[in-house]
Amino acid sequence: MRRVVGVPDGEDTLDFLAGLAPDVRAEREAALHVVEAEGMAQMRLMPGARELARFLDSRGVPRALVTRNKQEAVDIFHKTHFDLSPFCPALTREFLPYKPHPAALQHIAQHWGIEPEELVMIGDSAKDDVASGRRAGAWTILLDTEDRYEDEGAGLPAEHQPNFYATSLADVQRILESELLLTGPGDRRA
Structure with a gap:
């Protein structure tokens, strides 16, 4: 491209x-x-996406989407590839400023009535997704399905280093289950 x-x-x-x-x-x-x-x-649903979404839905944890793609791509994704409730909000590159700026994550936190620190940003780009999450104060999971990052991203600049590293969406689910306390908005525990 x-x-x-x-x-x-x-x-x-x-x-x-x-x-x-x-x-x-x-x-x-x-x-x-x-x-x-x-x-x-050529769009295809990533292996484990449906299962991860069901896992989050079953726990009342909302799902959002932040992408640098255009709105049409998100619409096609929701209509033809994703048979569960859509990601909401689903923010595209038309939402300015786009990632790696933290504005989209701050918007999502406000939309859900939570603090950005309660979000988990999962993405495949250290320079866009992880940086956006870190700038917002969110937890970050770098999803590296193509072995792009050596040593789990250890050699990356500090702003691009994730809290967690995963090689599949099943790994992401394991991290969410074992490392983070998942609650939906309004379900905070003292």
Whole structure:
């Protein structure tokens, strides 16, 4: 995607697009939309996603989604791939500022009536998901299904180091069960 859009190494794709002149930006966004359409056509539910969602639902723990994808991708995901209640809220890159800024997590905490420190951010990007979670004060789980991070992320900058490391959504569920006290909003224990 970065190559097709022409994003220089080391630059954030969305920031790069935002900094372009309107006519050039429109051209590059059109290229991005082609790549995203291909991605939506190939979209598959990650193994263990349904089971993890059911686990959270059974305990009254709400689920939200924070993504740098566009709203159309989230809509397709909910309509064609996810047969449980939708993630709510589901915040896309149209929610500004997008991650790694903590605003989306702060919004979710406010929406649920809890503190950001009570959230768990689960994501596959240390620089976007983990950084966003840490900036918000949330717990973080780095989901590394493709072995992208050596030594469980130990060599990453401090802001990108997760509280927990998982290689599957089943690992995430084990972490949630054994390491964190899961309660839904309004179900706080003293």
